[in-house]
Amino acid sequence: MTNIDIEISEVGPRDGLQSIKTIMSTEDKKxxxxxxxxxxxxxxxxxxxxxxxxxxxxxxxxEVVAYARTIPGLAVAALVPNLRGAENAxxxxxxxxxxxxxxxxTHSLKNVKRSHVQMLEEIDLIVQRIRELPEGERPKxxxxxxxxxxxxxxGPVSEDLVVQLAVKAxxxxxxxxxxxxxxxYGNPAQLKRLTKRIWENCGREKxxxxxxxxxxxxxxxxxxxxxxxxxxxxxxxxxxxxxxPFAPGxxxxxxxxxxxxxxxxxxxxxxxxxxxxxAVRELVQKAxxxxxxxxxxxxxxxxxxxxxxxxx
Amino acid sequence: MTNIDIEISEVGPRDGLQSIKTIMSTEDKKxxxxxxxxxxxxxxxxxxxxxxxxxxxxxxxxEVVAYARTIPGLAVAALVPNLRGAENAxxxxxxxxxxxxxxxxTHSLKNVKRSHVQMLEEIDLIVQRIRELPEGERPKxxxxxxxxxxxxxxGPVSEDLVVQLAVKAxxxxxxxxxxxxxxxYGNPAQLKRLTKRIWENCGREKxxxxxxxxxxxxxxxxxxxxxxxxxxxxxxxxxxxxxxPFAPGxxxxxxxxxxxxxxxxxxxxxxxxxxxxxAVRELVQKAxxxxxxxxxxxxxxxxxxxxxxxxx
Numbered sequence: 001m002t003n004i005d006i007e008i009s010e011v012g013p014r015d016g017l018q019s020i021k022t023i024m025s026t027e028d029k030k031x032x033x034x035x036x037x038x039x040x041x042x043x044x045x046x047x048x049x050x051x052x053x054x055x056x057x058x059x060x061x062x063e064v065v066a067y068a069r070t071i072p073g074l075a076v077a078a079l080v081p082n083l084r085g086a087e088n089a090x091x092x093x094x095x096x097x098x099x100x101x102x103x104x105x106t107h108s109l110k111n112v113k114r115s116h117v118q119m120l121e122e123i124d125l126i127v128q129r130i131r132e133l134p135e136g137e138r139p140k141x142x143x144x145x146x147x148x149x150x151x152x153x154x155g156p157v158s159e160d161l162v163v164q165l166a167v168k169a170x171x172x173x174x175x176x177x178x179x180x181x182x183x184x185y186g187n188p189a190q191l192k193r194l195t196k197r198i199w200e201n202c203g204r205e206k207x208x209x210x211x212x213x214x215x216x217x218x219x220x221x222x223x224x225x226x227x228x229x230x231x232x233x234x235x236x237x238x239x240x241x242x243x244x245p246f247a248p249g250x251x252x253x254x255x256x257x258x259x260x261x262x263x264x265x266x267x268x269x270x271x272x273x274x275x276x277x278x279a280v281r282e283l284v285q286k287a288x289x290x291x292x293x294x295x296x297x298x299x300x301x302x303x304x305x306x307x308x309x310x311x312x
Numbered sequence: 313m314t315n316i317d318i319e320i321s322e323v324g325p326r327d328g329l330q331s332i333k334t335i336m337s338t339e340d341k342k343x344x345x346x347x348x349x350x351x352x353x354x355x356x357x358x359x360x361x362x363x364x365x366x367x368x369x370x371x372x373x374x375e376v377v378a379y380a381r382t383i384p385g386l387a388v389a390a391l392v393p394n395l396r397g398a399e400n401a402x403x404x405x406x407x408x409x410x411x412x413x414x415x416x417x418t419h420s421l422k423n424v425k426r427s428h429v430q431m432l433e434e435i436d437l438i439v440q441r442i443r444e445l446p447e448g449e450r451p452k453x454x455x456x457x458x459x460x461x462x463x464x465x466x467g468p469v470s471e472d473l474v475v476q477l478a479v480k481a482x483x484x485x486x487x488x489x490x491x492x493x494x495x496x497y498g499n500p501a502q503l504k505r506l507t508k509r510i511w512e513n514c515g516r517e518k519x520x521x522x523x524x525x526x527x528x529x530x531x532x533x534x535x536x537x538x539x540x541x542x543x544x545x546x547x548x549x550x551x552x553x554x555x556x557p558f559a560p561g562x563x564x565x566x567x568x569x570x571x572x573x574x575x576x577x578x579x580x581x582x583x584x585x586x587x588x589x590x591a592v593r594e595l596v597q598k599a600x601x602x603x604x605x606x607x608x609x610x611x612x613x614x615x616x617x618x619x620x621x622x623x624x
Contacts, residue, residue, distance in 0.1 A: 155617030184608075185615040187577035188536055216615075217570040217608030218577075220533040224500055228540070258529035265499035265530075296496075296529030303497040303528075305467030 005268040005309070007233045008260060009043040009209065010036055012284075013064070014079055015235075015253055016242030017057045018048060020291050026060045028287035030067050033074075035283055036238065039276035040310065041256075043075035043096070044068065045235070049085035065092035081112045086126040089139065096140040097130075099123060100180070101169060103162050104151030107182075111146070120168055127173040142176045143169040144211060148194060150185030159190075163197045170202045177207055178233075181222065184215025184252075188225030195229050209233030212254050214240065219254035220262055227268065234259060239281055239293030255295040257281070264308040274308055317580040317621070319545045320572060321355040321521065322348055324596075325376070326391055327547075327565055328554030329369045330360060332603050338372045340599035342379050345386075347595055348550065351588035352622065353568075355387035356380065357410070357547070361397035377404035393424045398438040401451065408452040409442075411435060412492070413481060415474050416463030419494075423458070432480055439485040454488045455481040456523060460506060462497030471502075475509045482514045489519055490545075493534065496527020496564075500537030507541050521545030524566050526552065531566035532574055539580065546571060551593055551605030567607040569593070576620040586620055 013033060017024055024032075033044055046068045047061025061078060068076040077096040080086045089097045101119050102108035108119060123143060130138050147154075148162045166177045179194055191210065198207045210226045212219050212235065223234050237253030260272050278298055285293055325345060329336055336344075345356055358380045359373030373390060380388040389408040392398045401409045413431050414420035420431060435455060442450050459466075460474045478489045491506055503522065510519045522538045524531050524547065535546050549565030572584050590610055597605055 150615050150617075152616060155615070156619075183615070184612065187574060189578040215608060215612045216573055217532060217567065218574055220529060221536040221574055224533040224536055255529065261528055262499060262530055262533055266501040296527060300496065300527045303462050303467070303495070304464060305462075307468075 003269060004042065004271040005232075006227060006263050006270055007042050008256060008270050008272060009045060009077065009233055009235045010041050010238060010256055011045040011211070011235045011253060012237035012239070012241050012256070014045040014048050014058065016237045018055050019242035019252060020057070020288070022288050022290055023057050024287055026063055029060070029064050032238075032280065032284055032287065033064070033068050034071060035280040036277070037071045037074045039280060040270070040272040041277070042073070042271055043077055043233075045077040045079060045098070048079040048081075049088040049092075050081055062088060062092040065089070065094050069093045069095075080126075082114075082122050083125045083129065086129060090129070090133070094139050096142065097126070098142045098144050098178070099126065100144045100146040101165055102146040102151075102182070103157045103165055104147040104154045106153045107147045107151050110153070116165065120172065123169060123174065124172045131173075140175045142178055142209075143174050144178045144180045146180045146182045148179045149181040149187075149190055150183055152183050159194060159197065162194055163201050166198045166207070167201050170206050176209070177202065178209045178211060179207065180211040181213050182211075184213035184218065186212065186222050187218060188221050191222050191225045192229045195226070195231060207231070209235065211235040213252050214254045215252065220258060223254060223259055224262070227263070238277075238284060239295055239298070241284070241288070241291065241293060255297075257295045257297045261297040261302070264310060265306070267309045269309045271310055273310065274302065315581060316354065316583040317544075318539060318575050318582055319354050320568060320582050320584060321357060321389065321545055321547045322353050322550060322568055323357040323523070323547045323565060324549035324551070324553050324568070326357040326360050326370065328549040330367050331554035331564060332369070332600070334600050334602055335369050336599055338375055341372070341376050344550075344592065344596055344599065345376070345380050346383060347592045348589070349383045349386045351592060352582070352584040353589070354385070354583055355389055355408070355545075357389040357391060360391040360393075361400040361404075362393055374400060374404040377401070377406050381405045381407075392438075394426075394434050395437045395441065398441060402441070402445070406451050408454065409438070410454045410456050410490070411438065412456045412458040413477055414458040414463075414494075415469045415477060416459040416466040418465045419459050419463050422465070428477065432484065435481060435486060436484045443485075452487045454490055454521075455486045456490045456492045458492045458494045460491045461493040461502060462495055464495050471506060471509065474506055475513050478510045478519070479513050482518050488521070489514065490521040490523055491519065492523040493525050494523075496525035496530065498524065498534050499530060500533050503534050503537045504541045507538070507543060519543070521547065523547040525564050526566045527564065532570060535566060535571055536574070539575070550589075550596060551607055551610070553596070553600070553603065553605060567609075569607045569609045573609040573614070576622060577618070579621045581621045583622055585622065586614065
């Protein structure tokens with residue numbers, strides 16, 4: 001990961017695929033992951049350890065993690081809802097485990113059927129479980145502060161509560177917390193404000209990344225705010241796959257291709273070969289012929305004479 | 313214009329309508345302009361004084377300018393390609409006249425059939441013409457530095473040349489220059505760099521606005537960079553009308569609704585009532601049933617419990 005300014009964490013195989021009807025075959029997932037890794041994407045969230053009855057699209061996550069582990073240099077991340085999921089993720093060999101802690105307790109109860117207290121207990125158990133592992137085998141453990149920018153059920157969430165939950169998670173021993181704009185409610189000023197407050201209360205090294213949605217078209221502006229303030233990891237999804245809760249052009253996750261174009265155009269190295277990244281799209285579209293893919297840069301093409309910050 | 317942090321200049325009736333096939337009726341244009349003004353939009357570019365044979369969609373610009381002038385508080389802007397257009401704009405009563413000076417000379421020759429030297433001569437003549445008017449009747453005269461971020465024909469343009477042309481225009485006596493990302497090539501770092509250099513060489517008061525395109529999805533990120541550095545006027549188009557050179561979701565101009573949402577969410581007053589602005593969309597869609605309208609916020613709706621910076 002040397003010589004990278006901003007680390008892109010591709011979440012399409014998890015956040016993207018869980019939101020669409022089509023179930024991608026395990027072979028297609030492997031091909032997608034391999035192709036993005038070959039384009040230079042440093043981290044990929046490849047699945048979620050949830051019961052197949054809940055998210056059948058990700059039933060093969062253990063196999064996908066095991067495969068992704070064989071790709072040299074790739075950081076393999078997986079989402080887990082609870083201790084059981086974490087144990088499965090550890091068994092499969094994930095390098096990084098993320099758990100959602102929704103700032104909106106209403107959302108938390110709907111999403112993972114647990115209150116804040118119950119989630120913090122679960123997080124505590126996972127921290128203990130990871131500490132039992134030999135030092136070299138411990139995955140990185142991150143708490144994603146979901147609905148940190150607002151909730152579709154509760155409306156605005158308290159910024160104090162965002163900070164309090166971050167402090168509690170860090171006190172339990174998690175490696176990092178992340179800010180998640182689950183609902184696409186976030187704005188650049190809010191992102192900078194929340195980041196500063198968490199840094200002040202938890203230590204700067206405890207918050208490095210954001211997970212943004214483009215529901216109201218604010219995704220790249222929020223990503224720019226993140227980069228401006230000094231965050232270094234940004235989640236995104238190839239082709240914005242998975243998130244089309246609304247009409248044409250709307251998308252859920254921010255589009256990896258547009259994000260990488262922005263950063264590379266600004267002179268920020270992602271380590272990603274954007275031409276190769278754009279080529280991965282065809283492979284994924286072939287595997288998901290029924291699904292729409294989003295993104296402006298892929299349609300418009302790179303500017304004439306474009307020079308990326310990351311050399312080929 | 314007191315109590316406004318960022319001034320939105322709506323360019324849909326000009327830049328939007330000139331790019332689509334449908335010719336909007338004069339009555340529909342008037343209704344659109346009246347409705348946006350009533351929503352609080354402070355400035356609208358209502359047309360372009362070009363020969364009807366070139367852009368038949370804007371053949372009624374003189375009538376539209378005259379009508380828009382009757383709306384209290386609204387700044388009425390019009391584009392002109394040359395002295396003749398400026399004379400027509402002055403006769404019609406435009407408050408603001410803009411002329412494109414394309415940094416890519418190749419583009420200038422294609423777009424307005426004039427070299428840099430010829431365009432600067434034309435600009436000089438317009439400045440003289442305006443000075444002949446009584447002081448209270450002089451329109452504001454702005455030079456839009458088109459293709460300032462790159463050209464689809466020439467590729468990258470020299471930043472030195474952008475600055476040189478800005479200096480020459482200001483030396484001729486224009487009120488302001490504006491940065492135009494005609495091709496959607498721009499990135500936030502470039503925008504800040506160009507702005508600083510023009511400020512250093514022309515004086516800060518000579519550059520206040522940007523005209524951005526969303527061709528590669530960078531529109532709002534670039535608008536955020538503009539606001540961050542201290543620019544105060546941003547062009548945008550309701551529904552992103554007019555610019556769909558590429559596939560679904562792509563758009564030309566940045567979408568007024570998404571831009572206003574970003575600014576208001578950040579606590580920056582635009583003076584615009586966003587609910588009223590969103591309602592204007594229906595009126596325009598009815599008048600342009602064949603044309604696609606873009607924008608994420610209109611589709612997703614405002615966040616639950618959203619509080620805008622501009623009070624109703």
